[in-house]
Amino acid sequence: MNRIHVEQIQQAAQQQWEQQADFKEYMSAVNPPMPKIDVIDYPSSLHESGETRVITFDLSKQLDAAYPATSPNLLANYIRICEGDTIKTDAKATSQMFYVIRGAGKTQMKHGTIEWKAGDLFTLPAVPDALHHASADTAIYWVHDAPLLNYLGVQPNKEKFTPVLYTKERLDKELEAVRIEAAGRNRTGVLLANPNFPLTMTLTHTLWSLYNALPAGVHQKPHRHNSIALDYCVTAGPDTYTLIGKEIDENGHIIDPIKAMWTPGSVFITPPGWWHSHHNESDQDAIVLPIQDAGLIMNMQVLDFQYIR
Secondary structure, eight states: OOHHHHHHHHHHHHHHHHHTOOOOOHHHHSSOOOOOOOOOEEOGGGTSSSSSEEEEOOOHHHHTOSSOOSSSSOEEEEEEEOTTOEEEEOOOOSOEEEEEEEOEEEEEETTEEEEEETTOEEEEOSOSOEEEEESSOEEEEEEEOHHHHHHHTOOOOSOOSOOEEEOHHHHHHHHHHHHHHTTTSSOOEEEOOOTTOTTTTSSSSSOEEEEEEEOTTOBOOOEEOSSOEEEEEEEOOTTEEEEEESOBOTTSOBSSOEEEEOOTTOEEEEOTTOEEEEEEOSSSOEEEEEEESHHHHHHHTOOOOEEOO
């Protein structure tokens, strides 16, 4: 290849790079119109019957994403496993959360075997894959951060923590202790934490989770935060719900709210930055398990949790 040819190739590349330079006027582009995130319900009927499979909450079209995603950073799923069946998950993610809706079984991965039952929750780091075997008809709520890695164009190459198991017995014991101590507060719940992340005090370095009680007859005042919540209903009686809206009035009431019912075994999405309040008009205590990308957002110091006193 002669010198002239090399120079022509370099000039062509230079022109192509220059053509990629784009500019936007500041005031018209500082708050770009991002894809809308709606209040969406994923009912328990999705995992109550049928063959062994993963049921993905894929909103990639609404989010204008080229990969499966439920929120910009997270993908939520139900895993249904018929009795005696085994299924493999192999998300390219740094953090995975599994909550056992019903059933019993075990999960095998590079670190060993986790035995689980209904009401248990466990987290896995960036393992290459995991095998889940059910000894009874099983449903699992599974959330991971693969969309975040897809957005960044990266693959996990380091495990930030080792597997953690939060048993139902421990979850209920810790929640009961907090309910006695925090009676009358805006929130009555326990944050699930990992000692590897002392600054954010979160489930993993990207995931955040709260095991939150809503006692019978209680109406919690509105609050908001900058992370999307993927809210799983652990248990609830009739007439238990969340009101969700973009704004509040001068009295702290949500304007034109959307009503999301709490149905055991189901999930609903709370959009980022929207005000929401929880209401239990039944005679049964309720528990909700929100999963958020707030581990990441907490580290960025932009969670901005606010609530009406």
